[in-house]
Amino acid sequence: MPAPWCWPAAPTMPATPExxxxxxxxxxxxxxxELLAALALIAKGYRxxxxxxxxxxxxxxxxxxxxxxxxxxxxxxxxxxxxxxxAIDARKRRLFSxxxxxxxxxxxxxxxxxxxxxxVFVAPGRWPRHVVSAFELxx
Numbered sequence: 001m002p003a004p005w006c007w008p009a010a011p012t013m014p015a016t017p018e019x020x021x022x023x024x025x026x027x028x029x030x031x032x033x034e035l036l037a038a039l040a041l042i043a044k045g046y047r048x049x050x051x052x053x054x055x056x057x058x059x060x061x062x063x064x065x066x067x068x069x070x071x072x073x074x075x076x077x078x079x080x081x082x083x084x085x086x087a088i089d090a091r092k093r094r095l096f097s098x099x100x101x102x103x104x105x106x107x108x109x110x111x112x113x114x115x116x117x118x119x120v121f122v123a124p125g126r127w128p129r130h131v132v133s134a135f136e137l138x139x
Contacts, residue, residue, distance in 0.1 A: 033077035033128075034061050037120035040128040046071065056102025058095035062120075063103070069114045072100045074134070077122040081129050084121035088135065093117075097138035 038048055046064035053060040062073035074096055078084035088096075096117065104110060119134035 029077055030075075033122040034075050036122050037073065037075045037128050037130075038062055038064075040120065040130060041071075041073070044130065053099065053103060055106070056098045058097075058099030058102075060096065060099050060103065065113075068112075069116065070110055071116055071118040071132075072096070072103070072137070073118045073120055075120045075122065079123060081121050081123045081126055084123060085119075085129070085131070088119060093135050094138060100137055 034051065038051070041062070041064050042048070044066070046066045048062060048064050049070070050063040051061070053063060060072050061075040064071050064073060074088055074092070076084040076087040078087055100115070100117070104115065115137070116133045117135050117137050119131045121129040121131070
């Protein structure tokens with residue numbers, strides 16, 4: 001039996017103005033990182049298909065295509081590229097894979113294409129690092 005409908009929970013508000021400011025800065029940093037990642041991928045010949053896709057309980061930062069390859073891209077911004085490269089943990093990979101499966105189910109045109117999970121790591125003052133097939137997509 002489905003749960004009865006109810007109003008969605010109110011968004012949680014940060015406890016202090018400082019926490020709210022930090023949250024806004026983090027959000028803006030993430031948006032800039034995604035833009036830099038997209039520009040770097042465009043320079044490599046990829047064509048953006050979608051940005052910030054939220055489906056299936058997970059989120060895909062970028063979906064890009066080059067030829068017969070569709071790459072689902074996780075973007076991580078950290079103070080250094082090394083810190084960014086270790087920021088994709090098992091939980092994030094699981095949620096990412098769930099979102100990819102949901103996207104594929106809604107995009108039957110992608111059936112004959114090569115699908116992979118890439119990552120782009122962004123750090124201040126550095127060109128974004130694109131890692132092809134950064135991790136396996138869970139079946």
